[in-house]
Amino acid sequence: MKIGELAKISGLAPSRIRFYEASGLIKSVGRKANGYRDYAPETEWILQIITGAQSAGFSLEEIRQLLPVNAQDWQHEEMLVGLKRKVEEIEILQQRLAHNKAQLLRVIHGIESKPADVGCADNAQLLISQIREEKAATGK
Template structure:
Protein backbone atom coordinates (compact mmCIF):
# COMPACT_ATOMS: atom_id res chain seq x y z
CA UNK A 1 0.00 0.00 0.00
CA UNK A 2 1.19 3.51 -0.72
CA UNK A 3 2.01 6.04 1.97
CA UNK A 4 -1.11 8.13 1.37
CA UNK A 5 -3.36 5.12 1.93
CA UNK A 6 -1.33 4.07 4.99
CA UNK A 7 -1.59 7.60 6.37
CA UNK A 8 -5.33 7.62 5.85
CA UNK A 9 -6.01 4.28 7.55
CA UNK A 10 -3.52 4.86 10.37
CA UNK A 11 -4.46 8.48 11.04
CA UNK A 12 -0.80 9.51 10.92
CA UNK A 13 0.74 12.12 8.68
CA UNK A 14 2.90 10.80 5.83
CA UNK A 15 5.84 12.75 7.31
CA UNK A 16 5.49 10.83 10.59
CA UNK A 17 5.42 7.52 8.75
CA UNK A 18 8.56 8.51 6.82
CA UNK A 19 10.17 9.54 10.13
CA UNK A 20 9.38 6.15 11.70
CA UNK A 21 10.84 4.48 8.63
CA UNK A 22 14.03 6.56 8.69
CA UNK A 23 14.32 5.91 12.45
CA UNK A 24 14.18 2.16 11.89
CA UNK A 25 10.86 1.68 13.67
CA UNK A 26 9.17 0.34 10.57
CA UNK A 27 10.73 -1.59 7.75
CA UNK A 28 12.27 0.45 5.00
CA UNK A 29 10.46 -0.25 1.81
CA UNK A 30 11.70 -0.39 -1.71
CA UNK A 31 10.42 2.26 -4.00
CA UNK A 32 8.64 1.20 -7.12
CA UNK A 33 9.79 2.34 -10.54
CA UNK A 34 7.44 5.33 -10.23
CA UNK A 35 9.12 6.34 -6.92
CA UNK A 36 6.22 5.38 -4.65
CA UNK A 37 6.81 3.50 -1.42
CA UNK A 38 4.90 0.23 -1.17
CA UNK A 39 4.21 -0.74 2.46
CA UNK A 40 3.21 -4.22 3.62
CA UNK A 41 -0.30 -4.59 5.06
CA UNK A 42 1.06 -5.32 8.56
CA UNK A 43 2.69 -1.86 8.65
CA UNK A 44 -0.62 -0.45 9.90
CA UNK A 45 -0.42 -2.82 12.87
CA UNK A 46 3.19 -1.79 13.56
CA UNK A 47 2.19 1.89 13.49
CA UNK A 48 -0.63 1.17 15.93
CA UNK A 49 1.83 -0.52 18.31
CA UNK A 50 4.23 2.45 18.05
CA UNK A 51 1.56 5.07 18.73
CA UNK A 52 0.06 3.04 21.61
CA UNK A 53 3.52 2.63 23.15
CA UNK A 54 4.21 6.35 22.84
CA UNK A 55 0.85 7.10 24.47
CA UNK A 56 1.87 4.78 27.34
CA UNK A 57 5.03 6.83 27.88
CA UNK A 58 7.64 4.87 25.95
CA UNK A 59 10.30 6.86 24.12
CA UNK A 60 11.05 6.01 20.51
CA UNK A 61 14.36 4.50 21.59
CA UNK A 62 12.60 2.25 24.11
CA UNK A 63 10.13 1.21 21.43
CA UNK A 64 12.94 0.50 19.00
CA UNK A 65 14.64 -1.76 21.53
CA UNK A 66 11.51 -3.71 22.46
CA UNK A 67 9.63 -4.00 19.21
CA UNK A 68 10.51 -6.48 16.52
CA UNK A 69 10.42 -5.56 12.87
CA UNK A 70 7.60 -8.07 12.32
CA UNK A 71 4.87 -9.71 14.39
CA UNK A 72 6.70 -13.03 14.67
CA UNK A 73 9.89 -11.61 16.17
CA UNK A 74 8.74 -10.69 19.68
CA UNK A 75 11.28 -11.39 22.44
CA UNK A 76 8.91 -12.37 25.25
CA UNK A 77 11.29 -11.90 28.21
CA UNK A 78 12.70 -8.58 26.95
CA UNK A 79 9.22 -7.24 26.22
CA UNK A 80 7.92 -8.27 29.63
CA UNK A 81 10.93 -6.77 31.37
CA UNK A 82 10.56 -3.51 29.44
CA UNK A 83 6.87 -3.26 30.28
CA UNK A 84 7.52 -3.91 33.97
CA UNK A 85 10.28 -1.29 33.97
CA UNK A 86 7.89 1.27 32.48
CA UNK A 87 5.29 0.47 35.18
CA UNK A 88 7.98 1.10 37.83
CA UNK A 89 8.92 4.42 36.19
CA UNK A 90 5.25 5.45 36.16
CA UNK A 91 4.94 4.58 39.87
CA UNK A 92 7.93 6.80 40.69
CA UNK A 93 6.45 9.58 38.57
CA UNK A 94 3.09 9.23 40.34
CA UNK A 95 4.84 9.50 43.70
CA UNK A 96 6.69 12.62 42.57
CA UNK A 97 3.47 14.16 41.21
CA UNK A 98 1.61 13.40 44.46
CA UNK A 99 4.44 15.06 46.38
CA UNK A 100 4.31 18.11 44.10
CA UNK A 101 0.53 18.28 44.48
CA UNK A 102 0.83 18.18 48.26
CA UNK A 103 3.37 21.01 48.17
CA UNK A 104 1.13 23.14 45.98
CA UNK A 105 -1.91 22.50 48.17
CA UNK A 106 0.06 23.62 51.24
CA UNK A 107 1.08 26.82 49.48
CA UNK A 108 -2.49 27.46 48.30
CA UNK A 109 -3.80 26.92 51.84
CA UNK A 110 -1.15 29.26 53.22
CA UNK A 111 -2.13 31.96 50.75
CA UNK A 112 -5.86 31.50 51.29
CA UNK A 113 -5.47 31.55 55.09
CA UNK A 114 -3.37 34.73 55.11
CA UNK A 115 -4.50 37.02 57.90
CA UNK A 116 -6.09 40.23 56.63
CA UNK A 117 -3.59 42.36 58.48
CA UNK A 118 -0.54 40.57 57.05
CA UNK A 119 1.19 41.85 53.91
CA UNK A 120 1.54 39.41 51.00
CA UNK A 121 5.34 39.60 51.11
CA UNK A 122 5.35 38.81 54.84
CA UNK A 123 2.96 35.88 54.28
CA UNK A 124 5.13 34.61 51.43
CA UNK A 125 8.22 34.70 53.66
CA UNK A 126 6.32 32.90 56.43
CA UNK A 127 5.21 30.22 53.93
CA UNK A 128 8.75 29.76 52.63
CA UNK A 129 10.07 29.39 56.19
CA UNK A 130 7.31 26.91 57.05
CA UNK A 131 8.05 24.85 53.95
CA UNK A 132 11.75 24.80 54.78
CA UNK A 133 11.06 23.72 58.36
CA UNK A 134 8.83 20.91 57.16
CA UNK A 135 11.37 19.81 54.57
CA UNK A 136 9.04 20.61 51.70
CA UNK A 137 10.84 21.20 48.44
CA UNK A 138 13.03 18.18 48.82
CA UNK A 139 12.47 14.93 46.98
CA UNK A 140 10.02 12.49 48.56
CA UNK A 141 11.64 10.48 51.33
CA UNK A 142 14.23 13.17 52.01
CA UNK A 143 12.36 15.36 54.50
CA UNK A 144 14.32 17.25 57.10
CA UNK A 145 14.69 15.52 60.46
CA UNK A 146 13.15 17.47 63.36
Template sequence: MRIGELAKITGLAPSRIRFYEASGLIQSVERKANGYRDYSDDAVWILEMITSAQAAGFTLDEIRHLLPVSSQGWRHDELLFGLKRKVEEIEVLQQRLARNKEQLLMVIDGIESKPDGMPCVDNTQRVLGRLREEIALNKANASPAK
Protein backbone atom coordinates (compact mmCIF):
# COMPACT_ATOMS: atom_id res chain seq x y z
CA MET A 1 0.00 0.00 0.00
CA ARG A 2 1.16 3.53 -0.64
CA ILE A 3 1.98 6.00 2.10
CA GLY A 4 -1.24 7.99 1.66
CA GLU A 5 -3.36 4.92 2.30
CA LEU A 6 -1.19 3.92 5.26
CA ALA A 7 -1.52 7.43 6.66
CA LYS A 8 -5.29 7.34 6.29
CA ILE A 9 -5.59 3.93 7.99
CA THR A 10 -3.29 4.83 10.91
CA GLY A 11 -4.22 8.49 11.28
CA LEU A 12 -0.55 9.45 11.06
CA ALA A 13 0.86 12.11 8.78
CA PRO A 14 2.98 10.78 5.91
CA SER A 15 5.92 12.78 7.30
CA ARG A 16 5.58 10.93 10.64
CA ILE A 17 5.59 7.57 8.83
CA ARG A 18 8.69 8.58 6.88
CA PHE A 19 10.30 9.69 10.17
CA TYR A 20 9.61 6.30 11.76
CA GLU A 21 11.07 4.62 8.70
CA ALA A 22 14.18 6.82 8.74
CA SER A 23 14.54 6.10 12.49
CA GLY A 24 14.51 2.37 11.82
CA LEU A 25 11.23 1.74 13.66
CA ILE A 26 9.55 0.38 10.58
CA GLN A 27 11.36 -1.50 7.91
CA SER A 28 12.52 0.53 4.95
CA VAL A 29 10.44 -0.28 1.95
CA GLU A 30 11.42 -0.69 -1.62
CA ARG A 31 10.34 1.96 -4.03
CA LYS A 32 8.42 0.94 -7.09
CA ALA A 33 9.56 1.97 -10.55
CA ASN A 34 7.34 5.05 -10.25
CA GLY A 35 9.18 6.11 -7.04
CA TYR A 36 6.31 5.33 -4.65
CA ARG A 37 6.96 3.47 -1.43
CA ASP A 38 5.03 0.22 -1.14
CA TYR A 39 4.27 -0.70 2.50
CA SER A 40 3.18 -4.15 3.62
CA ASP A 41 0.03 -4.77 5.63
CA ASP A 42 2.26 -5.38 8.67
CA ALA A 43 3.19 -1.70 8.63
CA VAL A 44 -0.29 -0.85 9.97
CA TRP A 45 0.05 -2.88 13.16
CA ILE A 46 3.69 -1.87 13.66
CA LEU A 47 2.68 1.81 13.48
CA GLU A 48 -0.20 1.14 15.88
CA MET A 49 2.24 -0.49 18.31
CA ILE A 50 4.60 2.48 18.02
CA THR A 51 1.89 5.07 18.70
CA SER A 52 0.43 3.01 21.56
CA ALA A 53 3.86 2.61 23.13
CA GLN A 54 4.52 6.35 22.82
CA ALA A 55 1.17 7.06 24.48
CA ALA A 56 2.25 4.75 27.33
CA GLY A 57 5.41 6.80 27.82
CA PHE A 58 8.00 4.79 25.91
CA THR A 59 10.72 6.72 24.11
CA LEU A 60 11.46 5.93 20.49
CA ASP A 61 14.71 4.25 21.53
CA GLU A 62 12.86 2.05 24.02
CA ILE A 63 10.30 1.19 21.36
CA ARG A 64 13.05 0.27 18.93
CA HIS A 65 14.22 -2.41 21.38
CA LEU A 66 10.71 -3.73 22.01
CA LEU A 67 9.55 -4.19 18.44
CA PRO A 68 9.71 -7.59 16.80
CA VAL A 69 13.12 -8.31 15.32
CA SER A 70 11.58 -9.74 12.19
CA SER A 71 8.49 -11.52 11.03
CA GLN A 72 9.57 -14.31 13.42
CA GLY A 73 8.60 -12.25 16.44
CA TRP A 74 9.90 -10.60 19.57
CA ARG A 75 12.92 -11.12 21.74
CA HIS A 76 10.80 -12.49 24.57
CA ASP A 77 13.06 -11.73 27.56
CA GLU A 78 13.99 -8.26 26.36
CA LEU A 79 10.34 -7.43 25.71
CA LEU A 80 9.24 -8.54 29.18
CA PHE A 81 12.12 -6.70 30.85
CA GLY A 82 11.31 -3.48 28.99
CA LEU A 83 7.60 -3.68 29.77
CA LYS A 84 8.19 -4.40 33.46
CA ARG A 85 10.72 -1.58 33.70
CA LYS A 86 8.18 0.85 32.20
CA VAL A 87 5.54 -0.27 34.72
CA GLU A 88 8.02 0.47 37.53
CA GLU A 89 8.74 3.92 36.05
CA ILE A 90 5.01 4.64 35.86
CA GLU A 91 4.55 3.61 39.50
CA VAL A 92 7.34 5.98 40.60
CA LEU A 93 5.77 8.76 38.53
CA GLN A 94 2.35 8.06 40.06
CA GLN A 95 3.83 8.33 43.56
CA ARG A 96 5.52 11.62 42.69
CA LEU A 97 2.31 12.98 41.17
CA ALA A 98 0.34 11.94 44.26
CA ARG A 99 2.82 13.84 46.49
CA ASN A 100 2.61 16.89 44.21
CA LYS A 101 -1.18 16.76 44.35
CA GLU A 102 -1.13 16.54 48.17
CA GLN A 103 1.16 19.56 48.36
CA LEU A 104 -0.99 21.59 45.99
CA LEU A 105 -4.13 20.72 47.94
CA MET A 106 -2.36 21.74 51.14
CA VAL A 107 -1.44 25.11 49.61
CA ILE A 108 -5.00 25.62 48.37
CA ASP A 109 -6.33 24.78 51.83
CA GLY A 110 -3.84 27.17 53.42
CA ILE A 111 -4.93 29.98 51.14
CA GLU A 112 -8.65 29.29 51.58
CA SER A 113 -8.37 28.93 55.37
CA LYS A 114 -6.49 32.19 55.92
CA PRO A 115 -7.46 33.45 59.36
CA ASP A 116 -9.61 36.58 59.28
CA GLY A 117 -7.55 39.70 59.63
CA MET A 118 -4.24 37.99 58.78
CA PRO A 119 -2.37 39.91 56.11
CA CYS A 120 -1.75 37.93 52.91
CA VAL A 121 2.02 38.24 53.32
CA ASP A 122 1.79 36.59 56.76
CA ASN A 123 -0.50 33.87 55.40
CA THR A 124 2.00 33.23 52.62
CA GLN A 125 4.71 32.64 55.23
CA ARG A 126 2.34 30.36 57.19
CA VAL A 127 1.48 28.30 54.08
CA LEU A 128 5.13 28.09 52.98
CA GLY A 129 6.15 26.97 56.46
CA ARG A 130 3.58 24.15 56.35
CA LEU A 131 4.76 23.21 52.88
CA ARG A 132 8.42 23.09 53.99
CA GLU A 133 7.46 20.88 56.95
CA GLU A 134 5.50 18.53 54.68
CA ILE A 135 8.40 18.28 52.21
CA ALA A 136 10.88 17.61 55.04
CA LEU A 137 8.56 14.94 56.47
CA ASN A 138 8.21 13.27 53.04
CA LYS A 139 12.00 13.26 52.61
CA ALA A 140 12.49 11.76 56.06
CA ASN A 141 9.91 9.06 55.35
CA ALA A 142 11.44 8.32 51.94
CA SER A 143 14.96 7.89 53.31
CA PRO A 144 16.01 4.27 53.75
CA ALA A 145 16.43 3.22 57.35
CA LYS A 146 20.00 2.83 58.50
Protein backbone atom coordinates (compact mmCIF):
# COMPACT_ATOMS: atom_id res chain seq x y z
CA MET A 1 0.00 0.00 0.00
CA LYS A 2 1.34 3.44 -0.93
CA ILE A 3 1.80 6.16 1.66
CA GLY A 4 -1.01 8.30 0.20
CA GLU A 5 -3.49 5.45 0.58
CA LEU A 6 -2.26 4.70 4.11
CA ALA A 7 -2.53 8.40 4.99
CA LYS A 8 -6.10 8.53 3.70
CA ILE A 9 -7.15 5.37 5.57
CA SER A 10 -5.40 6.31 8.83
CA GLY A 11 -6.20 10.02 8.77
CA LEU A 12 -2.52 10.82 9.35
CA ALA A 13 -0.35 13.07 7.24
CA PRO A 14 2.26 11.27 5.13
CA SER A 15 4.95 13.18 7.03
CA ARG A 16 3.65 11.73 10.33
CA ILE A 17 3.76 8.21 8.87
CA ARG A 18 7.33 8.77 7.66
CA PHE A 19 8.20 10.10 11.13
CA TYR A 20 6.85 6.94 12.80
CA GLU A 21 8.83 4.87 10.31
CA ALA A 22 12.03 6.84 10.95
CA SER A 23 11.41 6.49 14.72
CA GLY A 24 11.19 2.72 14.39
CA LEU A 25 7.55 2.55 15.48
CA ILE A 26 6.48 1.00 12.21
CA LYS A 27 8.59 -1.29 10.12
CA SER A 28 10.84 0.22 7.53
CA VAL A 29 9.20 -0.54 4.28
CA GLY A 30 10.45 -1.75 0.99
CA ARG A 31 10.41 0.48 -1.99
CA LYS A 32 9.02 -0.37 -5.36
CA ALA A 33 11.06 0.11 -8.50
CA ASN A 34 9.55 3.59 -8.88
CA GLY A 35 10.79 4.54 -5.38
CA TYR A 36 7.36 4.54 -3.71
CA ARG A 37 7.09 3.11 -0.22
CA ASP A 38 5.13 -0.13 -0.01
CA TYR A 39 3.47 -0.56 3.40
CA ALA A 40 2.16 -3.88 4.69
CA PRO A 41 -1.61 -4.09 5.42
CA GLU A 42 -1.05 -4.39 9.21
CA THR A 43 0.58 -0.94 9.22
CA GLU A 44 -2.87 0.63 9.39
CA TRP A 45 -3.81 -0.97 12.71
CA ILE A 46 -0.33 -0.41 14.12
CA LEU A 47 -0.78 3.30 13.36
CA GLN A 48 -4.15 3.19 15.15
CA ILE A 49 -2.45 1.65 18.18
CA ILE A 50 0.27 4.31 18.11
CA THR A 51 -2.13 7.25 17.86
CA GLY A 52 -4.47 5.76 20.46
CA ALA A 53 -1.57 5.19 22.85
CA GLN A 54 -0.34 8.75 22.33
CA SER A 55 -3.78 10.16 23.10
CA ALA A 56 -3.80 8.01 26.27
CA GLY A 57 -0.59 9.69 27.39
CA PHE A 58 2.06 7.19 26.30
CA SER A 59 5.34 8.64 25.09
CA LEU A 60 6.82 7.41 21.82
CA GLU A 61 9.48 5.53 23.79
CA GLU A 62 6.83 3.79 25.90
CA ILE A 63 4.93 2.87 22.74
CA ARG A 64 8.12 1.54 21.16
CA GLN A 65 8.66 -0.74 24.17
CA LEU A 66 5.10 -2.09 24.01
CA LEU A 67 4.79 -2.66 20.28
CA PRO A 68 5.87 -6.03 18.92
CA VAL A 69 8.67 -6.27 16.41
CA ASN A 70 6.16 -7.87 14.07
CA ALA A 71 2.41 -8.48 14.18
CA GLN A 72 2.75 -12.05 15.48
CA ASP A 73 5.13 -11.35 18.38
CA TRP A 74 2.97 -9.62 20.99
CA GLN A 75 4.52 -9.91 24.45
CA HIS A 76 1.40 -10.37 26.55
CA GLU A 77 2.97 -9.97 30.00
CA GLU A 78 5.19 -7.05 29.02
CA MET A 79 2.21 -5.27 27.51
CA LEU A 80 0.11 -5.80 30.64
CA VAL A 81 2.90 -4.51 32.87
CA GLY A 82 3.32 -1.42 30.68
CA LEU A 83 -0.41 -0.72 30.56
CA LYS A 84 -0.81 -1.14 34.33
CA ARG A 85 2.16 1.15 34.93
CA LYS A 86 0.52 3.83 32.79
CA VAL A 87 -2.73 3.49 34.76
CA GLU A 88 -0.77 3.99 38.01
CA GLU A 89 0.91 7.08 36.55
CA ILE A 90 -2.49 8.46 35.51
CA GLU A 91 -3.90 7.85 39.00
CA ILE A 92 -0.98 9.71 40.59
CA LEU A 93 -1.46 12.57 38.14
CA GLN A 94 -5.19 12.66 38.90
CA GLN A 95 -4.45 12.93 42.64
CA ARG A 96 -1.98 15.72 42.02
CA LEU A 97 -4.44 17.55 39.77
CA ALA A 98 -7.27 17.15 42.31
CA HIS A 99 -5.01 18.63 45.01
CA ASN A 100 -4.01 21.52 42.73
CA LYS A 101 -7.66 22.14 41.82
CA ALA A 102 -8.71 22.19 45.49
CA GLN A 103 -5.91 24.62 46.30
CA LEU A 104 -6.90 26.92 43.43
CA LEU A 105 -10.54 26.83 44.49
CA ARG A 106 -9.49 27.85 48.03
CA VAL A 107 -7.50 30.75 46.61
CA ILE A 108 -10.43 31.81 44.41
CA HIS A 109 -12.74 31.66 47.44
CA GLY A 110 -10.20 33.65 49.48
CA ILE A 111 -10.04 36.33 46.81
CA GLU A 112 -13.80 36.47 46.28
CA SER A 113 -14.54 36.65 50.02
CA LYS A 114 -11.88 39.28 50.80
CA PRO A 115 -13.07 41.60 53.57
CA ALA A 116 -13.73 45.11 52.33
CA ASP A 117 -11.28 46.62 54.81
CA VAL A 118 -8.36 44.39 53.69
CA GLY A 119 -6.27 45.39 50.67
CA CYS A 120 -5.48 42.96 47.87
CA ALA A 121 -1.79 42.72 48.80
CA ASP A 122 -2.62 41.96 52.44
CA ASN A 123 -5.24 39.41 51.40
CA ALA A 124 -2.70 37.76 49.07
CA GLN A 125 -0.21 37.49 51.93
CA LEU A 126 -2.90 35.95 54.12
CA LEU A 127 -3.77 33.39 51.43
CA ILE A 128 -0.10 32.55 50.89
CA SER A 129 0.33 32.02 54.63
CA GLN A 130 -2.68 29.72 54.72
CA ILE A 131 -1.30 27.68 51.79
CA ARG A 132 2.10 27.40 53.47
CA GLU A 133 0.51 26.28 56.75
CA GLU A 134 -1.54 23.68 54.94
CA LYS A 135 1.51 22.48 53.04
CA ALA A 136 3.48 22.15 56.27
CA ALA A 137 0.61 20.30 57.97
CA THR A 138 -0.05 17.86 55.12
CA GLY A 139 3.43 17.57 53.64
CA LYS A 140 2.02 18.30 50.17
